[in-house]
Amino acid sequence: MKKFEANCLEKVYELATAEFNCSITELEIEVIQQPSKGFLGFGKKNAIIQACFKNNCRTYVQETKTFKNKDVKIEEVSQRIENSIKSEQNSVIKEKEEQVVSTSPKIESKDKIFDNFYNENASQTEISKIVVKKDKEVILEEVKDGISLLFDNTCYKIEKINVEFYDEETLYIEFLGEDSALLIGKEGYRYKALSYILFNWINEKYGLMLRLEVAEFLKNQEEAIYTYLEPIIEIIKEKGTFKTKPLDGILVHIALKRLREEFPDKYVAVKTNVRGDKYVLVNEYRAREI
Numbered sequence: 377m378k379k380f381e382a383n384c385l386e387k388v389y390e391l392a393t394a395e396f397n398c399s400i401t402e403l404e405i406e407v408i409q410q411p412s413k414g415f416l417g418f419g420k421k422n423a424i425i426q427a428c429f430k431n432n433c434r435t436y437v438q439e440t441k442t443f444k445n446k447d448v449k450i451e452e453v454s455q456r457i458e459n460s461i462k463s464e465q466n467s468v469i470k471e472k473e474e475q476v477v478s479t480s481p482k483i484e485s486k487d488k489i490f491d492n493f494y495n496e497n498a499s500q501t502e503i504s505k506i507v508v509k510k511d512k513e514v515i516l517e518e519v520k521d522g523i524s525l526l527f528d529n530t531c532y533k534i535e536k537i538n539v540e541f542y543d544e545e546t547l548y549i550e551f552l553g554e555d556s557a558l559l560i561g562k563e564g565y566r567y568k569a570l571s572y573i574l575f576n577w578i579n580e581k582y583g584l585m586l587r588l589e590v591a592e593f594l595k596n597q598e599e600a601i602y603t604y605l606e607p608i609i610e611i612i613k614e615k616g617t618f619k620t621k622p623l624d625g626i627l628v629h630i631a632l633k634r635l636r637e638e639f640p641d642k643y644v645a646v647k648t649n650v651r652g653d654k655y656v657l658v659n660e661y662r663a664r665e666i
Contacts, residue, residue, distance in 0.1 A: 377404075377406070377426040377427060377428040378392075378395065378426065378427060378428065379408070379424065379425070379426050380392050380395070380424070380425050380426075380427060381422050381423070381424045382422060383411060383422050383423065384411050384423055385407075385410075385423045385425075387423075388422075388423045388424070388425050389405075389425075392405065392425065392427040396427070396428075396429065398429070402429060402430060403427045403428065403429060403430065404427065404428055404429070404430045404431075405425050405426070405427045406425060406426045406427070407423075407424075407425050408425060408426060409421060409422070409423065409424040410423065411423035510582070512541060515547075515582055515584075516539050516540065516541070519539050519547065519549070519578065519582075520537060520539045522577070523537050523539070523549070523574070524537060531555075532553070532555040532556075532558060532559065533553050533554040533555040534551055534552070534553040534555065534556060535552055535553035535554065536552040536553065537549065537550070537552070538550040538552065542587045545584060545585055546584060546585040546586070546587050547578055547582070547584045547585070547586055547587070548587045548589070549574065549586065549587070549588050549589070550588075550589040550590070551589070551590045551591070556590055556591045557590070557591040559590045559591075560590055560591060560593050564593065564597075564624075564626075567588070567590055567593055567626075568626070570588065570590075571586065571588045571626065574586055574588060575588075594626065597626055597627060597630060598630050600627075601623075601627050601630045601631050601634070602634065604631075605620075605631060605634055605635065608620065609635075609638055612635075612638075612639060612642075612658050616642075616659075616660060617658060617659045617660065618657075618658045619647075619655055619656075619657050619658075620655045620656045620657075621655065622649065622651075622653035622654065622655050623654060623655060623656065624653075624654075628646055628654045628655070628656060631656045632644065632645075632646055632656050635656055635658055639658060642658055642659065642660060643657075643658070643659045643660060644656065644657070644658050645657055
């Protein structure tokens with residue numbers, strides 16, 4: 377049997393399993409001395425055991441070896457065990473990542489989704505014309521009734537809801553009343569939520585875009601973003617490319633529309649950075665092919 381010594385039983389067992397290169401269950405262990413912390417460092421005792429393979433304990437003629445912390449570093453033994461565990465875990469994680477990558481959409485496809493969402497090209501116009509089969513007056517009446525039904529039982533005092541066509545492909549909705557400004561919310565969070573709900577309903581049912589005005593919130597946002605874009609437009613004319621700061625909610629759509637109007641021959645699209653923030657990228661048109 378071989379003797380092992382460490383400051384606790386856990387470490388001394390690690391020494392034994394490392395030495396015999398087997399599981400602790402395969403060893404016959406005799407505890408010679410239990411560890412003790414002592415009192416204020418006095419009377420401290422290490423754990424001492426003797427171990428050998430079960431049913432195969434042989435008497436060694438040579439002097440029994442004693443493994444102490446100064447001879448065998450516990451950190452090295454623990455590190456070898458941790459490395460073997462991490463190696464197995466990394467191989468499993470790598471296999472899972474390969475499966476996820478094989479089924480996940482590529483970044484280019486995600487960019488195309490954003491491009492398609494904000495792109496008002498001829499193909500989308502044709503699709504919208506196919507979806508919109510009802511008369512304009514019927515659409516206006518249905519949308520107005522639906523919105524009125526949505527707000528009839530709320531605590532907001534909404535006096536009037538204007539619904540009209542902004543252009544052939546866009547519906548303009550305006551909320552008027554004493555509490556209309558409350559629909560904006562802090563930093564526009566209620567406006568964004570309401571715009572999202574109405575857009576998904578109107579776009580899916582009638583194939584129309586949405587222009588939502590609440591207490592001149594949209595007008596003020598447009599004026600603010602136009603002021604921000606003025607120097608940027610000059611930079612783009614000079615350098616040919618630019619990336620806006622991260623824009624939130626309706627601002628990114630306003631900026632996209634304005635820059636596309638100003639630069640119809642350039643590649644103008646909404647992109648997303650690693651933090652999930654959206655910005656507008658203006659580049660040479662050939663960049664779209666990359």
